[in-house]
Amino acid sequence: MKKSIISIALLSAVALMASCNEDRLEIQQKGVVGTETYYQTDEDAVSALNAAYAQFYYYVCTCKNTSIYTAYRACYNMPGDDVLAAGEFFGDNDFMGSLNEYRYDNSNAIITNCYKNLYYAVYYQNLVIDHFQNDTSAIKKKCVAEAKVLRAYLHMMLTIGWGNPPLVDHVLASDARPSNGLGQAEMFKWCAKECQEALPYLDKRNGKTDQKGAVKVTTGFANAIAGKSLLFAGDYANAKTALKAVMDEGNYDLVATAKYEDNFHIEGDGNEEKIFEGNTVFNGDFVDFMLNRSSWMEANIWGWRNSHMVETANVTAAYNGGMDGWGGLGIPQSFADELLAYDGVNSARLNTIMVRIDSLFYNTTYGNEVDGLTLAQKETSKKLGIKTNLYGQSFWLAKKQMPKPADCIMPGQNIRVNNYTLMRYAEVLLMYAECQAQLGDGDGSGLAALQKVNQRAGSATPVTACDMATVKKEKKFEMWFEGCRWADLVRWGDTEGVAQAGQVVPVLYDKLFRAPEAGDENVKWEYGTEANSRFYTVTTHEAKDRNMNIGFKTGKHEHFPYPFAEVSINGNLTQPGW
Numbered sequence: 001m002k003k004s005i006i007s008i009a010l011l012s013a014v015a016l017m018a019s020c021n022e023d024r025l026e027i028q029q030k031g032v033v034g035t036e037t038y039y040q041t042d043e044d045a046v047s048a049l050n051a052a053y054a055q056f057y058y059y060v061c062t063c064k065n066t067s068i069y070t071a072y073r074a075c076y077n078m079p080g081d082d083v084l085a086a087g088e089f090f091g092d093n094d095f096m097g098s099l100n101e102y103r104y105d106n107s108n109a110i111i112t113n114c115y116k117n118l119y120y121a122v123y124y125q126n127l128v129i130d131h132f133q134n135d136t137s138a139i140k141k142k143c144v145a146e147a148k149v150l151r152a153y154l155h156m157m158l159t160i161g162w163g164n165p166p167l168v169d170h171v172l173a174s175d176a177r178p179s180n181g182l183g184q185a186e187m188f189k190w191c192a193k194e195c196q197e198a199l200p201y202l203d204k205r206n207g208k209t210d211q212k213g214a215v216k217v218t219t220g221f222a223n224a225i226a227g228k229s230l231l232f233a234g235d236y237a238n239a240k241t242a243l244k245a246v247m248d249e250g251n252y253d254l255v256a257t258a259k260y261e262d263n264f265h266i267e268g269d270g271n272e273e274k275i276f277e278g279n280t281v282f283n284g285d286f287v288d289f290m291l292n293r294s295s296w297m298e299a300n301i302w303g304w305r306n307s308h309m310v311e312t313a314n315v316t317a318a319y320n321g322g323m324d325g326w327g328g329l330g331i332p333q334s335f336a337d338e339l340l341a342y343d344g345v346n347s348a349r350l351n352t353i354m355v356r357i358d359s360l361f362y363n364t365t366y367g368n369e370v371d372g373l374t375l376a377q378k379e380t381s382k383k384l385g386i387k388t389n390l391y392g393q394s395f396w397l398a399k400k401q402m403p404k405p406a407d408c409i410m411p412g413q414n415i416r417v418n419n420y421t422l423m424r425y426a427e428v429l430l431m432y433a434e435c436q437a438q439l440g441d442g443d444g445s446g447l448a449a450l451q452k453v454n455q456r457a458g459s460a461t462p463v464t465a466c467d468m469a470t471v472k473k474e475k476k477f478e479m480w481f482e483g484c485r486w487a488d489l490v491r492w493g494d495t496e497g498v499a500q501a502g503q504v505v506p507v508l509y510d511k512l513f514r515a516p517e518a519g520d521e522n523v524k525w526e527y528g529t530e531a532n533s534r535f536y537t538v539t540t541h542e543a544k545d546r547n548m549n550i551g552f553k554t555g556k557h558e559h560f561p562y563p564f565a566e567v568s569i570n571g572n573l574t575q576p577g578w
Helices: 008-015 042-061 071-077 094-100 109-132 138-162 184-201 219-232 236-249 257-264 289-302 333-343 348-353 357-363 375-379 425-439 445-457 468-478 485-492
Strands: 274-278 354-356 396-398 408-410 413-416 420-424 505-510 535-540
Touching: 042 109, 042 138, 042 274, 042 420, 071 094, 071 109, 071 138, 071 485, 094 109, 109 138, 138 184, 138 219, 184 219, 184 236, 219 236, 219 274, 219 420, 219 425, 236 425, 257 348, 257 420, 257 445, 274 425, 289 413, 333 348, 333 468, 348 354, 348 445, 348 468, 354 357, 357 375, 357 396, 420 425, 425 445, 425 468, 445 468, 468 485
Parallel strands: none
Antiparallel strands: 274 420, 354 396, 408 413, 505 535
16 A cells, blocks of 8 residues: 655645634534545545544644644653753743643643644544445555554553543544543553554564654554553553564664664654654645644753853754753753663763753864863853753753754754654563563563663663563663653652652752852752852742642542543543542
8 A cells, every 4th residue: 555755735734624623522524525425445545544644643743733832742741750841930831830840730731732632633543444444445444454553542642641531433423522431441452452453454664674664554553552552551461462573573673872862863763763753744845834833842942041051152053053942841850860870971871861061061062262272261161151040950951852953944943854753662672571570571581672772772780680670760761751751650650759849940050150149049069069060059949939739649640630621511521630
């Protein structure tokens, strides 16, 4: 079956099929061609599936309905204990801060839009499935199978996020009021079953160099989603079988250590580690507004706040072409310390995730007179450094999420067009190791999987056992900011850290521009003392001072609330704790 590459222009064209004003799960079909004449041929099936792919990407991987951020990425990353919501001051980028500090309720825009967008994407998969599932054509069966896996993925993420959301396995009538699903464990098992039933009709990836095989549904992606769903259901034996099937295909591998960082930039699009990613092809004649805004806003929100650094240094040019950001993503010092102790300063993984503040300033090539300064001179020079505080930042700045110039439409314009990764092989290996840790790693294959991830990362701490403590640590580091951490904390019951979310927030200073002042709380110098440090942090607690209800609450924050707009019109939905 021929699969077309989805362009931004196509995303815009098929988006016209969707209503931007619907607030419920159901979406009435719109169009000028009657369904009785359109959904007929193999070509119709391929066209409908391409639209389903485009809408999946549009609603999951861009800022559809928000015009400012990708709700999916924010929802599944910001509540973790490995990130801080940062910015220029408390309340800046607060749509992220409310998630990070558990100050949200059922009117939260990010949660509402993520929920809504996932179901919008489900609708387009159901259009394919409803109209072609009873046809005997091989092409139509393949179209249905691919749509089923995408629908299963969407329901898996909805179940992770909301616990027991409606199971929408067909196009709903306009007056439908869907109730809760099958129960959380059964919802996960349903997702796995859908993927497994689709397997006979799916293509395999055509080897590790098949880039197109990374941007469409294949047997590898179907088994990965089945395995993840079963893992979340606690069915470790069957999850292991599904994940092992991905490993046994031989169509995936970890990229070399030297190319680790490529996974998160355009150089890594479709590489051997990618099991599935949203495909972006930039069309120079047409820039889709929503994709434009999404990638532009995310680069700003989570990019470094260059304007608070010495401008003549242009310190971020080596990282993102000098584009100014809003500094909305911080690294907790506790996470940085743990990763540094485990991986060591030279690991590819550590140096992909973050950069130390003094290393950033002292080791960058500036292209001006600063390059001629000695290290000792740089340490006391006001030609570089932080001229204004960086709120929510520790001694390490996050960089894994930042675009590089090559990721963008043109250098200096932070509209990134590299692909949006949703599943990579490292996660499969880590999930397989977890199954083995839970079942007993009798054959050593779980340890081998863990070692493969650990060694490729360039970690200074060798893995010697396949146990849950090691699995948790490796996954915490390997999958940082890839939508895994919060969900893992919840299912493992490891929520002690997020119970303190919002209690204190660091603020990073440069003593050459602002020396510690009376009233500064908990002054911490980067290397222990003022004598051998230039940078220091103080702590603030403005959310607490304002008597905001902050921190993870057991029995409530294991799942997001159903949006107010949904429960206000649908009395069939119930949710404990909200």
